[in-house]
Each structure stands twice: as C-alpha cells, then as structure tokens.
Amino acid sequence: MQIRRRCRRYLVTRTSIFLLTLFSTISTMILINKYFSNNYHQQQNEIDKIFFIDASDFEDANIKPTKNIYLLHEEFFNTTHLACQYPKLTIDNQDIWKHLQPVTKSKPDCEKATNWVYVDNGTFRLSKQALQKHGAIVCAYRPILRSKDDFSTMEGARLFPVVDKMPLVSDFFRADCRARDGSFYSNIHSGIMFDAGLHMRHIWNPMVKTHLGYNILMFGFDSVSRMTFMRFLPKSYSYLIKDLGSIVMKGYNIVGDGTPAALLPILTGKTERELPEARRGHADAETVDRFPWIWKK
Structure with a gap:
C-alpha cells in the first residue's frame, strides 16, 4: 500500500510539474508572439503609409518630398x-530676416569637474575617471519623490x-x-527606474497606433x-x-488677443465673448466643460 501511495504521489507530482511547465511555456510563447506581431504590423504600416500633402507646404519651406508623399x-x-x-510668402525674404535674431550655437558655462555619478540604463554608476582620480568611492543614495x-x-529613506x-x-x-583621498561629492541626478509591473502591463x-484615443491632433x-516656425524649426x-x-x-x-481668443473660435465656432464666463474669480464663472467643443459634435 505504501509503495502504491508513493508511486501515485510521484506520478501526481510529476504530472503537475509537467502541466505547469507546459502552461508556462505556452503562455510565454503566446505573449512573445503577440508582442512581436504587434510591433511588426505597426512597423509595416508605417512603411506602407502614404501621405497626401499640399505641394506648397514643401515649396514654402524649401524641402524635398520623400517617396511616401503624394x-x-x-x-x-x-x-x-x-x-x-x-499671400505668397518666402522664408528667405531678406526684408524679414534683417529684423530676426536667430539663436546662435554656444556651449553653456558649466563646471569643469566631471560628475562622479551617472545613470546608465536605469542603474547607478560610478565614473571610472572619478575612481582613477580619487580612489575608492563610497556613496549614499537619497530618493527624491x-x-x-x-x-x-x-x-525618501537614505540608502547606504x-x-x-x-x-x-x-x-x-x-x-x-x-x-x-578625502574628496566629497554631492549632486542631484535623474534616470528612469525599471518598473517590472509596467513592462508586464505593456506585454x-x-x-496600439491610436493609443491616445484620438484621431486628430492640433499642434x-x-x-x-507659420513662416517663423519654418525658419527657426526646420527639422x-x-x-x-x-x-x-x-x-x-x-x-x-x-x-483676438491671447491664447483663449485664438483657440476658442477654431475649437468652438464662437468668440470668447460669445461663450459663458469661465474665468476664475469672475461672477457666475463655471468650467469650460459646457462649451460647444468641436469634439462633442
């Protein structure tokens, strides 16, 4: 009887391990296939995408269209x-350029000393130059939350x-x-902490392509x-x-003058004065949720 029980227990254990391993393997393969399939289709859609663009948008900025542009x-x-x-406007009009002051390339006046600490792929790193110059280095880490x-x-709590x-x-x-050698270093650094939960959620x-939930973005x-944008932000x-x-x-x-006066007409079809009062601190002011926004139509 004991031998039978042991054999039965052994078979149940081995079968459970096999089924668990099989389930884990299949689940992993499904996730990997789904992940790479979505990435492949998204990249393929980007490659095959053809844009219909006004020819003057290229002519005005003196840039050449690519093969995916009709x-x-x-x-x-x-x-x-x-x-x-x-009106026919040109970005290289000298009558305009003489009044403009482009930003000149210049390096910021930074401290000459090299940072002892830097961040690499979500990890805390010590600079080789600092180690060679000052010897062994011991650091404390204080999270800024x-x-x-x-x-x-x-x-947060000090780590040392x-x-x-x-x-x-x-x-x-x-x-x-x-x-x-007695030298001291203190500085604030930034990086991207690895979040396993975020990666699993992404898998x-x-x-998706429309991950933000809209199909039109006004930028x-x-x-x-428009001409100044093309002159100073060509890339x-x-x-x-x-x-x-x-x-x-x-x-x-x-x-109108100001951001609300410029944006409200194109987004609501009404001027700022034609819309209900929404300015903070004014009598009977309410939120802009009741405005006739274009996305509500």
Whole structure:
C-alpha cells in the first residue's frame, strides 16, 4: 500500500510539474508572439503609409518630398474663387530676416569637474575617471519623490552604502559620496527606474497606433507664425510634414488677443465673448466643460 501511495504521489507530482511547465511555456510563447506581431504590423504600416500633402507646404519651406508623399498641386484645391487668397510668402525674404535674431550655437558655462555619478540604463554608476582620480568611492543614495502635488518633493529613506550598477529605486535622487583621498561629492541626478509591473502591463496590453484615443491632433506654438516656425524649426517642420503627414493650416488666423481668443473660435465656432464666463474669480464663472467643443459634435 505504501509503495502504491508513493508511486501515485510521484506520478501526481510529476504530472503537475509537467502541466505547469507546459502552461508556462505556452503562455510565454503566446505573449512573445503577440508582442512581436504587434510591433511588426505597426512597423509595416508605417512603411506602407502614404501621405497626401499640399505641394506648397514643401515649396514654402524649401524641402524635398520623400517617396511616401503624394503631392497635391494648386489645381487640386480649386482656390480661384476663394474670397481670401493666401499671400505668397518666402522664408528667405531678406526684408524679414534683417529684423530676426536667430539663436546662435554656444556651449553653456558649466563646471569643469566631471560628475562622479551617472545613470546608465536605469542603474547607478560610478565614473571610472572619478575612481582613477580619487580612489575608492563610497556613496549614499537619497530618493527624491513626488510630494503632495507637482510643485513639491520629499526625500525618501537614505540608502547606504550603494554600489556600482545598483538598480535605481527612484527616477530622481541625491548622491552624497566620499572618496579615499578625502574628496566629497554631492549632486542631484535623474534616470528612469525599471518598473517590472509596467513592462508586464505593456506585454499584456501593447500600445496600439491610436493609443491616445484620438484621431486628430492640433499642434501649435503660441506667438509663432507659420513662416517663423519654418525658419527657426526646420527639422521639426520637416518631421511634421514628411514623417507624420501633417496638414498645415495656412488660412488660420487669430481673431483676438491671447491664447483663449485664438483657440476658442477654431475649437468652438464662437468668440470668447460669445461663450459663458469661465474665468476664475469672475461672477457666475463655471468650467469650460459646457462649451460647444468641436469634439462633442
């Protein structure tokens, strides 16, 4: 009887281990296949994507289209009978450039000493130069954490000693170090702490192409005209047009002074004065949730 029980227990144990191993292997294979399949299809969609772009968006900025761009020329838009004709502007107009002051490339006046500590792929690292110059280094690590709101921080429990290649326990931290030769180092550093839960969540729910939940993004800069944007941010403009297929709203103009006066008409169809009071501190002011936003239509 005892031999039978032992054999039965042995078979049950071995079978359980086999089934558990099989289940884990299949689950892992499914997750890996799902992860790489989503990435492959997303990359393939990006490669096969073709954008239909106004040819003048390239001509105005003096940039050349790529193979995935299909140019729409002037006759496509049939602008002959437009009440408001777009002016022909050029980015290299010298009458404009003489009033502009481009930012010159210059290096910031930083301290000459090399940091003893740096962050590499989510790990705490000690600089080889500092070790060679000062000898053995011992450091304490103080996490800097978010406090009550976005404008206040607090320090976490002090970790001592910390060693080279230790994983970060916070995205921001203060390092206080002392070297064998008596030198002292203290500085604030930042990095990205590894979050296993976040990675698992990404595997189970991979980010899709429309991960932010919208299909239209309006991107603008306050107090920057279209031509100024093309003059001083040529790489950003080229990326928006060639890589994202953005539509440049050449006919858009503000109808008032300030950000609300400029954005409310295009987002609600009404001027700021035509909308209910929403300014903080004013009588009968309410939130802007009741505004007739375009995404509610």
